[in-house]
Amino acid sequence: MTRIGVNTWVWVSPLTDDDLVRLAPRIAGWGFDVIELPVERPGDWDPHRAKDLLAEHGLRATVVLVMPPGRELVAADTVGETQEYLRHCVDVAVTVGSPVIAGPAYASVGRTWRMEEAERKATYAELKENLKPVLDHAGERGVRLGVEPLNRYETSLINTVEQALDALPKECGLALDTYHLNIEEKDPAAAVRQAGDRIAHVQVCGTDRGTPGQDRFDWPGFTAALGAAGYRGPLVIESFTAHNQTIATAASIWRPLAPSQDALAIDGLAFLRTL
Numbered sequence: 001m002t003r004i005g006v007n008t009w010v011w012v013s014p015l016t017d018d019d020l021v022r023l024a025p026r027i028a029g030w031g032f033d034v035i036e037l038p039v040e041r042p043g044d045w046d047p048h049r050a051k052d053l054l055a056e057h058g059l060r061a062t063v064v065l066v067m068p069p070g071r072e073l074v075a076a077d078t079v080g081e082t083q084e085y086l087r088h089c090v091d092v093a094v095t096v097g098s099p100v101i102a103g104p105a106y107a108s109v110g111r112t113w114r115m116e117e118a119e120r121k122a123t124y125a126e127l128k129e130n131l132k133p134v135l136d137h138a139g140e141r142g143v144r145l146g147v148e149p150l151n152r153y154e155t156s157l158i159n160t161v162e163q164a165l166d167a168l169p170k171e172c173g174l175a176l177d178t179y180h181l182n183i184e185e186k187d188p189a190a191a192v193r194q195a196g197d198r199i200a201h202v203q204v205c206g207t208d209r210g211t212p213g214q215d216r217f218d219w220p221g222f223t224a225a226l227g228a229a230g231y232r233g234p235l236v237i238e239s240f241t242a243h244n245q246t247i248a249t250a251a252s253i254w255r256p257l258a259p260s261q262d263a264l265a266i267d268g269l270a271f272l273r274t275l
Contacts, residue, residue: 002223004272005034005062005236006265007203013240013247014040017049028057030266034234036062036203037096039089047095054096061096062201062236065089065103068250073106073130074123074157086134086145093143100233101138102146102175102201104155105131106167109250112156123157124167135171146175146200151183153252159184161191165198173200177238182207182217189218192225199231203238204272210257211264212237213271223275237268 006027012019015038027035035054037045054061071082089101106127115123131145138145147168149158158164164174174195181188192199206215213219223235240251241261248254258264 002272002275003033003060003234004031004269005036005060005234006032006269007036007038007064007236007238009038009238009240009247010261010265011241013038013244014044017045020045020050020053024053024057024059026262027265028059030269032059032265032269034060034062034236036064036236036238037092037098038064038066039092040066040068042085042088047092051096060234061093061098062234063089063093063096063098063101064238065101065105067104067106067108069108069110071108072111074126079130083130083133087137090134090138090141090143090145094141098143100144100146100173100175100201102148102203104148104150104158105134105145106147107155107157109150109154112152112154115156127157127167128169131169131172135169139171144173144200146173148175148177148201148203149180149184150177151180154180161185161195165194172198174198175201175203177203177205178212178217178222179203179205179207179209179238189221189225192222192229192231196229199226199229199233201233202226202231202235204235205237205239205268206257208257209239209251209253211239211271212268213274214267219271219275235272237265237272239264 185191242253
């Protein structure tokens, strides 16, 4: 049976130790297999405490990286600091037992600029070069990096699976998110098949970033394509609370997306189990 997870962003941002103590037993009690842990700032929460807490409640972990303004791997003077942050995320993943770190590891979310073809080609070459130390660090520790294409409003660099395959080193995985796939791909299931064994992580939500299944996305076609591609990782619900001003602004969450955040998680889990 496919493991189902949920990101703590559904309820809080940034995550803290106290938040995790509160959320972990509830998430486990509802029947989730995986809890997804964002590393917004190193030190927000203690990976060693998290490891023990998750073991107590029978939960596995996945780790997501975060790219706010200033974290850049291309065309910036903060590449070194960003690489160090990504290596830290790898070390957190090792501690909590996550096989992957996932997210848009190329440019800060919201950074967009027009590029001619030659500039895009050069920027992709720079990205490959600047990802190499992170990939080496991850590979030595048995962690896979999944780089996530984002929609056109959040980045101008990597929007589609085709672009990701062009932009990333061959040893780098892809993280797919149904919200972005639904916007940018003409056929999300075909994009999954194109990604194939490069798929390292999958995040899911409704097309409005709300509850999976309460939309018109082709969920059976999508999950069938994942199976055909050989993906055996979890499906992790990623949505966001409208009650945190910073994250609501970053993710453009201007209204509640479900009767409650708990309902979004619980109803999403129930639907995903039917697949």
